[in-house]
Amino acid sequence: MPVPHDDDPAFAEYADPSRLVSTQWLADHLGTPGLVVVESDEDVLLYETGHIPGAVKVDWHTELNDRVTRDYVDGEGFARLMSAKGISRDDTIVVYGDKSNWWAAYAMWVFELFGHEDVRLLDGGRALWQAQGRPMTTDKPAVEPTDYPVVQRHDETIRAFKEDVLGHLGKPMVDVRSPQEYTGERTHMPDYPEEGALRGGHIPGARSVPWARAANEDGTFRSRAELEAIYQQEQGLEPGDDVVAYCRIGERSSHTWFVLTYLLGFEQVRNYDGSWTEWGNAVRVPIVRGETPGEVPSSRGGRA
Amino acid sequence: MSADTTGLPEALAEVVTDFHEMPESQRLALLLEFSTGLPALPQKYADHPELLEPVPECQSPIFVVVDVEGQGPDAAVRLAFSAPPEAPTTRGFAGILAEGLDGATAQEVLDVPNDLPGRLALTDLVSPLRLGGMAGMLGRIKRQTREKAGLGA
Helix, strand or coil: CCCCCCCHHHHHHCCCCEEEECHHHHHHHHHCCCCCEEEEECCCCCCHHEEEECCEEEEHHHHHHCCCCEEECCCCHHHHHHHHHHCCCCEEEEECCCCHHHHHHHHHHHHCCCCCCCCEECCCCHHHHHCCCCCCCCCCCCCCCCCCCCCCCCCCEEECCCHHHHHHHCEEEEEEEHHHHHHHCCCCCCCCCCCCCCCEEECCCCCCHHHHHEEEECEEECHHHHHHHHHHHCCCCCCCCEEEEEECCCCCHHHHHHHHHHHHCCCCEEECCCCHHHHHHCCCCEECCCCCCCCCCCCHHCCC | CCCCCCCCHHHHHHHHHHHHCCCHHHHHHHHHHHHHHCCCHHHHHHCCCCHHHCCCCCCCCEEEEEEEEECCCCCCEEEEECCCCCCHHHHHHHHHHHHCCCEEEHHHHHHCCCCHHHHHCCCCCCCCCHHHHHHHHHHHHHHHHHHHHCCCC
């Protein structure tokens, strides 16, 4: 039985309001048959310190990634994961997490690679739920394994690989990292450790739109008009554009992928999950340093 | 793989052994125990946070301060940490160092191998950045110990 959508008028202006639920809606619908709440955090112990009652944890590091190859789990692995979490193919999933839902958006994006149909984000994430004094528990939910089907992962539509990005040079691209990472001054965001990228800078032609500009102070998403002002009026992107977003490993750019796709209605947005930890280490790919997007080298205009 | 406790003071060796003896599915729960067990910051530092040293290698805000009781290699080392409850993983690594090194001698602290984070059997469970953060904490503890125990550069 389908779980009703949140008809909160605050969401009605977005391109696809069905992709968001408010903390109040979730509080009212906890325990509804067919609804599974998933927590996915940067800090992999945070769930254990307390979570929304009934929520299951998905660990991005050990459960969404393949343990050997740098890739996501395959169809069999995803079916096993979903079964172990008690999620059926036609369940409604509401994802929430820390850090303004970076990892929640990342988990949602991975779920979409497998075509799970009804995945929604909790607007404001874990921090807002807590700030509102809503209930948290350390009780692990009782999970009944499900018979989740093995479905092939489809990388073509919303995922970009390095070769795709080389072929995309000159087309709209959004670098969602911090300004310091964009210019090449740093290889990880301020206050985070510097990490193994051999070169700093950005992909030629990419525009700098740090992900956090799409979020309010409390972690909820900005209004449609505010988002249009940033991505459309200021950056000149159009909903019909073919857009690639990237960051360091693809988690912050999942947040921007969500904003462009579901809040602004862009039709073709791909997340380049290799991101800077691949591009900044790759041999002979073009890089631009400094504050401007820079020129796309003419010999690199086509598929390399 | 069995636990490598070479060069570790006894309390720290016990922690490393505990992690190895725990099945993989329980190791994060053990890390959480260290996280919740991290002693509160002593009042003298709570009143003077400027005395604490930040550890920028960590993904979450954490501060560490070393007190050395006396001088020389046999002087006892006391550790204090400050880390928010929203950062349980970082607190867990701090808790391991508190459990394993608080009360050790200055020489024992300085002798702790720098590859300690890799010996906890957590490499597959947390991201490399986290282990790098623990290495950052250990490096800063050693530097403060060296300076405060008067053991030179």
